[in-house]
Amino acid sequence: MTKWPLPDPMRRALEEARAAAEAGEVPIGAVVVKGDEVIAAAHNSPRTNHDPTAHAEIAVIRAAARVLGQERLEDCDLWVTLEPCAMCAGAISHARIARLYYAASDPKGGAVEHGAKVFEHKQCLHAPEVYTGMGEGEAANMLRGFFQERR
């Protein structure tokens, strides 16, 4: 049996999620890619950094914008292991990310296909193309395992 290979950026985002778990943070990872190049990679770190905004997507967008020295990431794609929340979907819109790829959907906190559906309102000035599902089993298992250990 051969498992269908994941795109490299999602493999890298899953590695970041694993690093988050090892640091005692909810295992969610993200990367920003421009062309074939990974511009930045980050994971969830609100506890470690005493920063409620330090989700993987916010951290990776801030890092990529710093690396590129520009406010907008128009030619960049963002890969993340979980459906973004309202905060992160809003940040993805402000950053003008071209394409968003996320692994697992998140009925409890997601705001792309659930709840606030941030990209679907006229107040959202830029919506990325959205692709989902690649790596969703691995991403979801990592989250489940993390929360089961802590119960």
Place this chain on the structure above:
Amino acid sequence: MTKWPLPDPMRRALEEARAAAEAGEVPIGAVVVKGDEVIAAAHNSPRTNHDPTAHAEIAVIRAAARVLGQERLEDCDLWVTLEPCAMCAGAISHARIARLYYAASDPKGGAVEHGAKVFEHKQCLHAPEVYTGMGEGEAANMLRGFFQERR
């Protein structure tokens, strides 16, 4: 004629908005208050900082959490001169801000009473009490003036 006085935190947020305009940034300011004490004050700075997430609310939440050394700001209130966008409303929820006060409403980009209405979905795990309108004329005039100058 005596103008009804604004609450101190909103006056301070409006000062921050003025400082943003002087720095060439869209004039939006915010403060986080705990009891009677201003914990942090900040203004919009995405251009200066090459950071698409650097809205006044995100900046002031990050600063307050750093000052208090904690991820959550449960006993804190946030005052801001404009209705928060989806990103900032999400951050306010994650930070567990107790009360949100905003001056002007924002039909074009707001996500509290407009569009995504972030606090009104079950995916939003904490919604602050919301108070609006104090200082709305001054806040809106500052924004109008800023964009008229740049047209």
